[in-house]
Amino acid sequence: MKKILLALLLALAQANAFSAAPxxxxxxxxxxxxxxxxxxxxxxxxxxxxxxxxxLDFWASWCPPCRAxxxxxxxxxxERKGQGLEVIGVNKDQEPAEAAKFLAEYPVSFPLxxxxxxxxxxxxxxxxxxxxxxxxxxxxxxxxxLGFNRDTEAQIEAEVAQLLEEKP
Amino acid sequence: MRFxxxxxxxAGLAALSACTSVxxxxxxxxxxxxxxxxxxxxxxxxxxxxxxxxxxxxxxxxVGGGGCGCN
Amino acid sequence: xxxxxxxxxxxxxxxxLPAKAGQLETANGGIKYLNYxxxxxxxxxxxxxxxxxxxxxxNYDIALSxxxxxxxxxxxxxxxxxxxxxxxTLSGASIIENRRAADVKVTRYLGNMSLGAxxxxxxxxxxxxxxxxxxxxxxxxxKLTTLALGSGVTSDDVGSSIDRSLHEQRLSHDFLIGIxxxxxxxxxxxxxLSFSEGQGYYNDPYKFTLFFxxxxxxxxxxxxxxxxxxxxxxxxxxxxxxxxxxxxALAVDYRYYxxxxxxRAHTLDFSWSKNFGHGWKLRPGLRYYSQRQADFYGTVFSxxxxxxxxxxxxxxxxxxxxxxKVSKELSADTSLDVAVGYYRQEAKYKAGGGxxxxxxxxxxxxxxxxxxxxx
Numbered sequence: 051m052k053k054i055l056l057a058l059l060l061a062l063a064q065a066n067a068f069s070a071a072p073x074x075x076x077x078x079x080x081x082x083x084x085x086x087x088x089x090x091x092x093x094x095x096x097x098x099x100x101x102x103x104x105x106l107d108f109w110a111s112w113c114p115p116c117r118a119x120x121x122x123x124x125x126x127x128x129e130r131k132g133q134g135l136e137v138i139g140v141n142k143d144q145e146p147a148e149a150a151k152f153l154a155e156y157p158v159s160f161p162l163x164x165x166x167x168x169x170x171x172x173x174x175x176x177x178x179x180x181x182x183x184x185x186x187x188x189x190x191x192x193x194x195x196l197g198f199n200r201d202t203e204a205q206i207e208a209e210v211a212q213l214l215e216e217k218p
Numbered sequence: 219m220r221f222x223x224x225x226x227x228x229a230g231l232a233a234l235s236a237c238t239s240v241x242x243x244x245x246x247x248x249x250x251x252x253x254x255x256x257x258x259x260x261x262x263x264x265x266x267x268x269x270x271x272x273x274x275x276x277x278x279x280x281v282g283g284g285g286c287g288c289n
Numbered sequence: 290x291x292x293x294x295x296x297x298x299x300x301x302x303x304x305x306l307p308a309k310a311g312q313l314e315t316a317n318g319g320i321k322y323l324n325y326x327x328x329x330x331x332x333x334x335x336x337x338x339x340x341x342x343x344x345x346x347x348n349y350d351i352a353l354s355x356x357x358x359x360x361x362x363x364x365x366x367x368x369x370x371x372x373x374x375x376x377x378t379l380s381g382a383s384i385i386e387n388r389r390a391a392d393v394k395v396t397r398y399l400g401n402m403s404l405g406a407x408x409x410x411x412x413x414x415x416x417x418x419x420x421x422x423x424x425x426x427x428x429x430x431x432k433l434t435t436l437a438l439g440s441g442v443t444s445d446d447v448g449s450s451i452d453r454s455l456h457e458q459r460l461s462h463d464f465l466i467g468i469x470x471x472x473x474x475x476x477x478x479x480x481x482l483s484f485s486e487g488q489g490y491y492n493d494p495y496k497f498t499l500f501f502x503x504x505x506x507x508x509x510x511x512x513x514x515x516x517x518x519x520x521x522x523x524x525x526x527x528x529x530x531x532x533x534x535x536x537x538a539l540a541v542d543y544r545y546y547x548x549x550x551x552x553r554a555h556t557l558d559f560s561w562s563k564n565f566g567h568g569w570k571l572r573p574g575l576r577y578y579s580q581r582q583a584d585f586y587g588t589v590f591s592x593x594x595x596x597x598x599x600x601x602x603x604x605x606x607x608x609x610x611x612x613x614k615v616s617k618e619l620s621a622d623t624s625l626d627v628a629v630g631y632y633r634q635e636a637k638y639k640a641g642g643g644x645x646x647x648x649x650x651x652x653x654x655x656x657x658x659x660x661x662x663x664x
Contacts, residue, residue, distance in 0.1 A: 179243055200347065240433055247531040250538065253538050258626075258659070264338060273578055275578075277463070277485055278482075278524065279525065280441075281422040281439035281465050
């Protein structure tokens with residue numbers, strides 16, 4: 051019985067290795083994507099935002115922490131847009147109607163993208179919902195976040211402020 | 219009993235390695251309330267109490283629940 | 290090692306598991322009202338239940354519920370075979386009994402692990418039950434698999450309003466091990482194995498069997514006497530599958546039950562939950578139950594003092610219970626539901642035949658109303 055428990059703990063310790071934040075320090079892969087249904091604008095290209103700090107967020111309507119994050123992200127976006135912050139939300143709903151329903155409840159002003167073919171999640175090695183990548187003005191992923199709660203909220207604010215200070 | 223515990227553990231660990239991976243963003247349907255194992259815990263509690271007052275079987279859902287006289 | 294594990298497990302609510310796996314984001318509460326009535330008007334039960342669950346602090350959740358059952362009617366106390374066929378005799382006076390029950394559960398989330406502690410109490414004028422339990426859940430394999438371990442203890446005090454001198458006790462311990470596995474983006478399965486071992490007083494102080502030995506003119510009165518020990522095993526497997534094209538979810542639960550009294554039981558529960566849009570949901574369900582009797586079940590005993598019980602619940606029978614539930618989301622945070630169900634127990638419903646011929650068919654119906662609110 052003891053052996054089994056030990057094996058189990060080892061398995062759990064290994065499982066924990068998954069939660070390491072992916073991508074920090076790497077150059078953000080360039081990508082183009084179409085807008086989420088009903089969203090204005092031409093097809094999106096990440097390289098058009100070079101020189102800005104980009105908060106790239108992967109979200110879905112069914113994910114409760116995403117719900118908690120939206121008002122926070124929208125506030126941060128409207129406050130710091132002038133300083134050079136861009137917030138981009140990549141929707142991962144399987145049913146587009148559910149994303150629309152969610153947005154009616156939690157309206158945001160930042161741009162939203164679709165990722166029907168899982169190109170972006172694969173490119174960014176998304177490991178959890180929500181996942182966020184904070185990209186500096188030079189296009190490097192400086193911070194990555196898995197999940198969202200009150201602690202991450204304060205952390206994100208500080209990290210975004212720090213990156214906005216840096217000159218391109 | 220010990221054998222059964224081992225069997226369940228073995229089956230579980232086998233399931234770990236054999237199953238196909240479900241990506242984090244593919245769990246929208248699984249997150250629907252009707253897909254929850256206990257989609258209505260209050261209802262489940264009342265129904266289990268009713269059934270256990272009319273039938274001999276009980277158990278399987280949790281531990282440390284209060285019993286009843288049920289006479 | 291464990292320390293490193295806990296440190297590595299940063300507390301983040303990452304939603305990669307079905308609802309309720311991680312810490313609650315919002316508080317929920319509601320009321321359920323159950324009315325249950327037996328076919329012949331013998332028993333009528335009204336139970337309101339209040340429940341609440343929500344975040345208590347960072348990484349802590351709390352769940353509470355409280356019920357008040359009010360039972361009116363009379364329980365059969367005597368079983369007699371005088372007429373050749375056993376008949377139940379009601380105790381005569383109509384009774385009104387209340388049962389109060391409450392439970393509380395606190396859960397702590399530690400990254401890929403959670404720890405829960407439960408306490409429960411249930412009290413009737415002649416019965417008091419107290420329970421406590423702890424459980425642990427570990428998420429691993431990228432949160433596709435969850436292992437649950439639990440252990441609990443229940444202590445019961447049994448009294449009797451017809452025998453004021455009766456003060457008996459029962460103590461039971463239970464253990465549970467379970468695995469939940471996400472199979473694919475549309476389905477998941479859970480399998481729980483639970484064991485319970487109890488010691489103490491299991492008799493029903495209100496039950497007597499009046500019987501005639503064949504050829505004997507004088508009746509014999511037999512009290513309900515059961516073994517003072519019971520070991521129970523339940524193996525519950527639950528399957529959920531979503532069908533996007535039909536906006537529907539299928540739920541199938543199967544439980545095998547065995548105890549050392551000789552009871553073997555199968556429970557099979559199906560339900561189909563369909564979303565109709567605009568917040569309407571319909572859930573038809575069908576439950577089938579079948580049990581084999583306890584070794585000491587009977588209506589005629591070889592002596593008046595040996596182990597034996599004529600309690601219908603220990604006989605051989607089957608039961609069918611169709612139900613229908615309708616729910617409606619009134620707004621983003623309020624929903625209402627109504628469920629109706631019918632329950633019929635008959636000896637001939639037993640799987641494979643061989644139901645107790647002395648059991649009278651029994652039926653009941655229930656109505657449940659629920660109001661759920663998110664705060």
